[in-house]
Amino acid sequence: MQKIKRGKRNNDIVRKSSITLFLLIFSRFGTFIPLPGIDHEAFYQTISNNPIVNFLNIFSGGGFASIGVFALGIVPYINASILIQLGTTAIPSLEKLQKEEGESGRQKIIQITRVLSFFWSIVQSFGIALWVKPYVFDWNATFVLEVTVALTTGAMVVMWLSEQITEKGIGNGPSILIFVNIVSGLPKLIQQGSRTSPINSLLELAVLITIFLLMIIGIIFIQEGTKRIPIVSARQLWKGQTETKTSYLPLKLNQGGVMPIIFASTFLIIPNYLSQFIKNSFLLNIINLLTPAGSNKIIYLVFYFSLILFFSYFYASLIINPEDMAKNLKKMESSIPGVRPGKATTSYLQKTLNKLTFLGALFLALVAVIPNIVENITSISTFKGLGATSLLILVGVAIDTSKQIQTYLIAKNYEEIIS
Structure with missing residues (x-):
């Protein structure tokens, strides 16, 4: 009987790990699907040393520099979450939702964060469409609309993937996505650093x-x-x-x-x-x-x-x-x-x-x-x-994820004991 219960617990971990891995792979594929109509090589060479782009690439796994469909990554959702967090201390209605209305209030705050992420994605997508104008073969209103829709859709898909990882996978979805994006960019960063200043x-x-x-x-x-x-x-x-x-x-x-x-x-x-x-x-x-x-x-x-x-x-x-x-x-x-x-x-x-x-x-x-x-x-x-930011995120996410796995295993053991 104990072997059967232990087997079920292991199957649950394998299932959650498989879901997380599949969703992460899917998110990485979207990063490398380029938007059409842009001279990507000229764009990349121009912005390769841009500190703004390099900072945003930390969270998009290089997608921002390549202007892929998932170029915005989880950034709009993070920005929206930060604004909501700041708003709960300044806006009484949000503070009430967080402190007094329990689970229903938490769900309302999540919904508000989603809506804010959507509008933030539109603003950022529109800004990118204007920003890449010098590198576009045929820049017009149709191109701006297409880029805005594509990048906004990509950001919403990434947000959905992060929520699915949180609910059905292992760890916190947004944190896991950022973790994978940073890890995927480390070999390139080390290679570039080794070329410019070899050990x-x-x-x-x-x-x-x-x-x-x-x-x-x-x-x-x-x-x-x-x-x-x-x-x-x-x-x-x-x-x-x-x-x-x-x-x-x-x-x-x-x-x-x-x-x-x-x-x-x-x-x-x-x-x-x-x-x-x-x-x-x-x-x-x-x-x-x-x-x-x-x-x-x-x-x-x-x-x-x-x-x-x-x-x-x-x-x-x-x-x-x-x-x-x-x-x-x-x-x-x-x-x-x-x-x-x-x-x-x-x-x-x-x-x-x-x-x-x-x-x-x-x-x-x-x-x-x-x-x-x-x-x-x-x-x-x-x-x-x-980078210190990358190291802090990597170590922090690794610690938090291991704690969540331990908590999940303890909860399952407790359920087996009382059942």
Whole structure:
């Protein structure tokens, strides 16, 4: 009997893995179906060093540079999700849906995210249709309409694939898609970096591998680091705390995950974009200082470092509200030992959160700037091609997916025990 149950559990894992693999392969095929009517070779050669395109290629697996049907990838859905997340803290109706209406409210928020993703896809598709005009053989209104419809449809298909992976496969759909896109682009990044700055000695290779492993360890520490704040209930206090079971309030070291780096990287793209339109030499010199290829990379790294610290605090303030946490503890008739309920609890949680955010942001910023520092010292860009954003996503998704698989197996074992 136990062998039969174990076999069913294994079959479920195989089935979910097969569905996930099939959907991922399908998503990769769409990336390599080019849009007709564009001189793809001339376009690729022109934008190969464009920082905006390189950043978007992280999430589309190179589809943005090749202008494939799935060029937008999961980017519109991610943007829509970020906007909805920001909106839940500023729009009372969305906040009510998230906090008070349970599963029905969650489904409504998902539907709003889908609609917003659709409109965002239209805007981005239309912008791309205008952007590629110099590389189009016959650019006209019909071409713009066809490209807009094709790219928007592709983005909606990718969004559907991500939802199917989440529901019927393994892991979080959007995260898994980004993970696969990054992995698919790593060989090309390493090859390009090796050509521009080859590794000439075993010592250089050993240094790069050592730093790479240390970065992964640091990322895992950032992703998994948690401070557990003990809480006691009124029942435990009434019984004189004779119960041995202790409850904790977990606060993560890095609340925002990879989002602070994404925000900071996006912000740094703006100077590159503005430099194409500004003619004033003084402003161009300032913009030049804020770009990776600028004359003074120290100023760029300090600016990048500061942006990550800022967005870490900003994103943490959006995710966690100490005042709401204090109110929830009071509703549950629980408290933190040695801290009075109400304003004192709010103040304590805020101070603790600030300390954790500072430490997490500091580690995150160091991980982000290390590839640039290594490149400046060793003149080897291979390591930089892997990128802090890519590493954070790869490690984070791998950890989250393994946890989901473990949770699924534990739940199945529990069902077998009680059945």
